[in-house]
Amino acid sequence: MSDSSSNAMWGGRFAAGPDAIMEAINASIGFDKRLAAQDIAGSRAHAAMLAAQGILRDSDAEAIREGLLTVLSEIESGSFEFSTALEDIHMNVESRLKEIVGEPAGRLHTARSRNDQVATDFRLWTRDQIDAAIGGVEALIRALLVQAEAGADWVMPGFTHLQTAQPVTWGHHMMAYVEMFSRDLSRFKDARARMNESPLGAAALAGTSFPIDRHMTAEALGFDRPMANSLDAVSARDFALEFLSNASICAMHLSRFAEELVIWSSAQFRFVTLSDRFSTGSSIMPQKKNPDAAELIRAKIGRIFGANVALMMVMKGLPLAYSKDMQEDKEQVFDAADNLMLALAAMEGMVKDMSANRPQLAAAAGSGFSTATDLADWLVRVLDMPFRDAHHVTGSLVALAESKNCDLPDLTLEDMKSVHDAITDEVFGVLGVDNSVASRMSYGGTAPEQVRAQVARWKEVLG
Ligand code: ARG
Numbered sequence: 537m538s539d540s541s542s543n544a545m546w547g548g549r550f551a552a553g554p555d556a557i558m559e560a561i562n563a564s565i566g567f568d569k570r571l572a573a574q575d576i577a578g579s580r581a582h583a584a585m586l587a588a589q590g591i592l593r594d595s596d597a598e599a600i601r602e603g604l605l606t607v608l609s610e611i612e613s614g615s616f617e618f619s620t621a622l623e624d625i626h627m628n629v630e631s632r633l634k635e636i637v638g639e640p641a642g643r644l645h646t647a648r649s650r651n652d653q654v655a656t657d658f659r660l661w662t663r664d665q666i667d668a669a670i671g672g673v674e675a676l677i678r679a680l681l682v683q684a685e686a687g688a689d690w691v692m693p694g695f696t697h698l699q700t701a702q703p704v705t706w707g708h709h710m711m712a713y714v715e716m717f718s719r720d721l722s723r724f725k726d727a728r729a730r731m732n733e734s735p736l737g738a739a740a741l742a743g744t745s746f747p748i749d750r751h752m753t754a755e756a757l758g759f760d761r762p763m764a765n766s767l768d769a770v771s772a773r774d775f776a777l778e779f780l781s782n783a784s785i786c787a788m789h790l791s792r793f794a795e796e797l798v799i800w801s802s803a804q805f806r807f808v809t810l811s812d813r814f815s816t817g818s819s820i821m822p823q824k825k826n827p828d829a830a831e832l833i834r835a836k837i838g839r840i841f842g843a844n845v846a847l848m849m850v851m852k853g854l855p856l857a858y859s860k861d862m863q864e865d866k867e868q869v870f871d872a873a874d875n876l877m878l879a880l881a882a883m884e885g886m887v888k889d890m891s892a893n894r895p896q897l898a899a900a901a902g903s904g905f906s907t908a909t910d911l912a913d914w915l916v917r918v919l920d921m922p923f924r925d926a927h928h929v930t931g932s933l934v935a936l937a938e939s940k941n942c943d944l945p946d947l948t949l950e951d952m953k954s955v956h957d958a959i960t961d962e963v964f965g966v967l968g969v970d971n972s973v974a975s976r977m978s979y980g981g982t983a984p985e986q987v988r989a990q991v992a993r994w995k996e997v998l999g
Pocket residue numbers: 564568624650651654858860862863
């Protein structure tokens with residue numbers, strides 16, 4: 537006879553209950569309670585299918601499905617008492633169902649195992665998170681488009697090596713992030729299409745001898761089809777890894793943008809003013825307004841990428857099919873998803889609220905000899921100089937301006953001619969930053985016209 541404290545769900549062959557340490561290392565209810573809604577949806581679909589296949593009496597299936605709704609409302613209202621002794625969400629729900637509907641509850645687990653059950657629940661949960669990520673990225677892209685449209689012709693310095701390179705437009709810079717985030721969007725969409733298959737009915741690992749209909753449960757749960765191999769169905773976690781790696785790349789993009797906002801909002805740059813709503817003060821320095829949201833977004837990549845690596849490590853040595861190691865998948869994905877959504881929402885809020893400091897951007901755009909390339913291009917175009925020679929002549933002009941402590945447009949025609957006497961005053965037309973950006977009409981270039989065309993294209997794509 538089993539001891540009264542052995543597990544009611546699987547304790548038949550056990551004489552005693554688990555040690556407290558065993559219970560502590562084994563139980564997942566502390567975190568997998570987040571799968572409650574998915575677990576109940578999966579069980580309702582399973583019960584309906586068992587009845588449709590004549591495996592379960594209709595009256596039992598009905599009692600189970602009604603009872604599961606009661607359990608769900610208890611969980612949602614907070615009145616449900618979770619038990620660590622019952623290990624996980626699956627057994628907590630089933631045990632409560634037994635209290636509510638009695639004997640039929642014991643028939644729910646026919647032709648099913650916790651292995652396909654948890655794989656199903658976790659897929660459903662991750663699918664919801666992918667949808668949330670898609671929504672969050674789209675909202676961020678919309679906010680970027682508003683900034684890009686408003687500032688399609690606002691000049692600012694473009695950098696390489698964080699050194700002034702060539703003037704670009706604010707809109708062009710915003711649209712660079714639109715492109716990056718749109719690739720994140722498509723990665724999430726691709727992952728969703730790949731992962732949307734149902735493990736339910738794979739049972740423990742080998743399938744079942746009951747005449748189940750896996751297509752029916754797949755359809756009821758919004759999956760495109762059942763997974764084709766029962767061993768794979770219970771042991772695959774690449775769907776979670778794909779979510780984590782996509783989340784990592786997206787968080788990396790968020791982090792790069794956050795870094796720019798930190799730099800741009802500094803007193804040295806003053807390119808943007810972040811709103812009070814997304815900044816904090818210092819407890820000792822009254823003048824401070826800190827870009828904490830941006831800094832925290834910048835840091836989120838650490839834990840998200842950490843989750844990706846952690847789950848990769850959990851999975852890499854596991855033989856088929858299920859091993860309890862896989863219970864360690866959830867906390868990583870939960871934490872990464874929570875923080876990705878938070879970072880996306882915070883970035884959207886910051887982008888919506890931030891204001892570009894146009895005069896400062898324009899002043900910075902013209903400094904640092906940012907139109908030197910325009911000057912070299914002019915020498916090529918108008919004086920038919922080989923680009924390498926033009927580069928050299930321009931370099932001499934930059935050195936001259938530097939020695940006179942002025943910018944290129946401040947040089948006189950005589951200064952120019954002292955370096956190369958064929959230069960005419962027409963050259964001054966290309967030294968202004970507005971002309972510089974307007975001339976960059978190559979496809980994908982920074983010209984306001986190009987930027988506006990890209991904004992229009994993206995508005996149409998997003999609808
Ligand atoms: N809590 C478990 C997990 O998250 C559920 C599956 C348990 N399966 C088993 N064969 N013990 O992985």
